[in-house]
Amino acid sequence: MKYSIDTLIKLYGTGFNLPSRAQWQSLVEGDQDAPLTVVNFFKLRTGADNKLIEESMSGHEAFSKYAETSVPKVAEVGGHFVLRGAVEADFIGDNLEQWDIIAIGQYPRRENFLQLLMDEDYHAAFKYRQAAVETQHVYFISAM
Structure with a gap:
């Protein structure tokens, strides 16, 4: 399936806490048959942004609501999580306050990840x- 950068931008946007156009392009133009590992670092808000959702809830509650759909959808497109969890402690460095949750997902093919992004429920x-x-960093990792 051919994926459109413009369609992805229309669905998800670009800018702060979202991919830039160049990052969307890199995703779409990469080898669709190559395995893909996605490493996510999340810092949650105390209270969820009410400009984006109508319900009043904490950042943790909003993230849990997202996970209720995203976790099974990752499996539905052929992916799985290697790790999903709360940051417990730092060992090297002193950035414990920086991240609340880290999630590592693997997909047999890059196209599987794009299928996830095109899923209406996701x-x-x-x-x-x-x-x-509040802030997030997402990295695509190639196996060594």
Whole structure:
């Protein structure tokens, strides 16, 4: 399946806490048959952003609502989580306050990740992720 950068931008946007156009392009133009590991670092808001969702809830509650949909959807497209969890302690460095949750997902092919992004239920739940997250870093990792 051919994926459109413009469609992804229309669905998800660009800018703060979202991919830039160049990052969307890198995702779409990468080898669709290559395995993909996605490493996510999340810092949650105390209270979810009420401009993005109508319900009043904490950042943790909004992120949990997002996970209720995203976790099974990752499996539905053929992916799985290697790790999902709260940051407990730092060992090297002193950035314990920086991240609340780290999640590592693996997909047999890059296209599986794009299938997730095109899923209507996943897209509907994504607003809870954005409402929950103060800042996030997401990395694509190639196996060594």
